[in-house]
Every structure is written in C-alpha cells, then in structure tokens.
Amino acid sequence: MVQDIAPHRFDNSFADVLPTGTDTIFVTDGERMLARISEDGQLSFPDYREFAVKPEATRYLFKLDDRRWFAALDTDKQPECPGYTWVHAGKLRGAVPSEYAFAGVTAMQLVRWYRANVYCGHCGDKLVPDGKERMLRCPSCGNMVYPKISPCVIVGITDGDKLLLTKYARNRYTHYALVAGFCEIGESLEETVRREVREEVGLEVDNIRYWGSQPWSFSDTLLAGFYCDVKGDPTPHLVDGELREATWFSRDEIPVHDDGVSLTRALIAAFQQGKIHS
Numbered sequence: 001m002v003q004d005i006a007p008h009r010f011d012n013s014f015a016d017v018l019p020t021g022t023d024t025i026f027v028t029d030g031e032r033m034l035a036r037i038s039e040d041g042q043l044s045f046p047d048y049r050e051f052a053v054k055p056e057a058t059r060y061l062f063k064l065d066d067r068r069w070f071a072a073l074d075t076d077k078q079p080e081c082p083g084y085t086w087v088h089a090g091k092l093r094g095a096v097p098s099e100y101a102f103a104g105v106t107a108m109q110l111v112r113w114y115r116a117n118v119y120c121g122h123c124g125d126k127l128v129p130d131g132k133e134r135m136l137r138c139p140s141c142g143n144m145v146y147p148k149i150s151p152c153v154i155v156g157i158t159d160g161d162k163l164l165l166t167k168y169a170r171n172r173y174t175h176y177a178l179v180a181g182f183c184e185i186g187e188s189l190e191e192t193v194r195r196e197v198r199e200e201v202g203l204e205v206d207n208i209r210y211w212g213s214q215p216w217s218f219s220d221t222l223l224a225g226f227y228c229d230v231k232g233d234p235t236p237h238l239v240d241g242e243l244r245e246a247t248w249f250s251r252d253e254i255p256v257h258d259d260g261v262s263l264t265r266a267l268i269a270a271f272q273q274g275k276i277h278s
Helices: 098-116 189-201 263-272
Strands: 024-026 032-037 058-064 067-072 085-088 150-159 162-168 179-182 204-216 221-231 243-250
Touching: 024 058, 024 098, 032 098, 058 098, 067 098, 150 189, 150 204, 150 263, 162 189, 162 263, 179 189, 189 204, 189 221, 189 243, 204 263, 221 263
Parallel strands: 024 067, 150 221
Antiparallel strands: 032 085, 058 067, 150 162, 150 179, 162 243, 204 221
16 A cells, blocks of 8 residues: 555654755645656655755655655745656656655645644634644644544445445546545444445445555545445445445456555455455
8 A cells, every 4th residue: 555665664753853955855836746757757856955945944744764854835836946847646646666655645745734724723823833743833822733634434345255346426536446434523433334334325234344544645534444244135225426336246356456555445455355254
C-alpha cells in the first residue's frame, strides 16, 4: 500500500526547526505540487538550495530517512524554480520512488490543514503554531487545533466464496470498489460497518473482523479495513443513491487486481487470492 515504504523510514515526530542545505521544500497550490518527473519516471522535489524561500515562511513537516521536509506555506502560485513544474496530486498514485510519492501526499495533507486553520473558529483571533507539538493554538482563548484526520471504514462483504463489489454513482473513480463510509459521532468502527452496509446496499452482516488500516492523505482520512459475512438475504438493494452497482463476484471472476497503493485493492486481492474465508 502507499505507506509501505520499507526499508525507508518515515518519521513524523514534531520539531521546531528551520530549513538548511538539502532539506526538501514542499510547495503546493492546493491541488498540485511543485515537483519533477524525469524521463524514466522518477519523482523528485526541490530542496532549500533550489527554492528561494525565507526560512521563517516555512513549517517543518517530517523526516524521510535522514532528509527533513518543510512546507513553504505562503507560496501557492507558480514560483521560480527551474526544472520543476506543477504536478497534480493524483499522479502520485503509483509514482516512483514510492517513498517520495507517500511523502508528497502526506505533505499535501499537512499543508491543507495549516492553510485551512489560520484563524480561531471560536473567537476569531489568529492561530499560532505550538512550539512543542504539531498543533495550532489560539493566544486569546486557548483553543487548540490538531491536524484533520477523519476515520473511515472499507468493507469487504462476503457470501461464501463471493465478494460484493460496488461502483459509485457520482464519483470520478469509476472502477470497482467496496462499500465504504465515514464514522459518525458516538459510533464504533464495527457499528459504522453495519450502518454503511445497511445504508448503501440494504444488507445485514455479522462476523465483522478487522483486517488492516491505511493513512489516506488524498482525503485526510484514516482508513480501517474490515471483512464481514452477509446475514440473511444476500440480494443487494441500492438504498441511498451513492452507488450505481453492487454485484457479487466469485474469486476467479473478480475483475480488479491489487495496485499496491490502496487498502480497497489490498482487501479485494486478499479475498481473490484465497487468504480470506467466511
């Protein structure tokens, strides 16, 4: 999956430092990032020597191996940086090296959060960065704002040797996927599984079991993957209009394969390969 970058090391420990030398400078306009993709498809980002930015106009993000990454927060228009151009975030799915692709989308998530939280939502005063942890603090009322991370479940619904695959009704992603949805307040992950399955395909399920998780910075979410067994009538009913298709596939009929990027594809592949049984 996108976060599986071993033997490379991602360290998101907070540090109150300024950039120097070969530290990476991450620049984004909100949807695109300043990067370079070479003729052989290698992804790279500018460093502090290549991109003229005042150190105090940056924010430390994280460390990838021994290299520190910083965000240029006040730059959202085409900057002067020869050899680099705007690259849409979607192009980082499957980009190489994989550790740079993961770092790029993670950096974009943090920059979105910084830019969306300039003023306090409680009293309106300007937020200031905390010096001890990744948090923004209001100097007037003490309100504390942490990075946005929305929990979401991805659900592999099984009926014996069949898996239910779905297609969205209104989404740019047109391939087969799985039932998915965000957790609501007062809800456990398992309760979210039951509700989302009921709302999207009109089924009841049991034997809910956790499989794995994934940080998905493309949408500021933390994905939790589950399998469950259909209970009672397995006929899907498209209830809330979010889906245009819900179809049962046997293992050898499944029309998609693991892309090495998403939790959804990993869940489908694990079932397809016979690793999951009802």
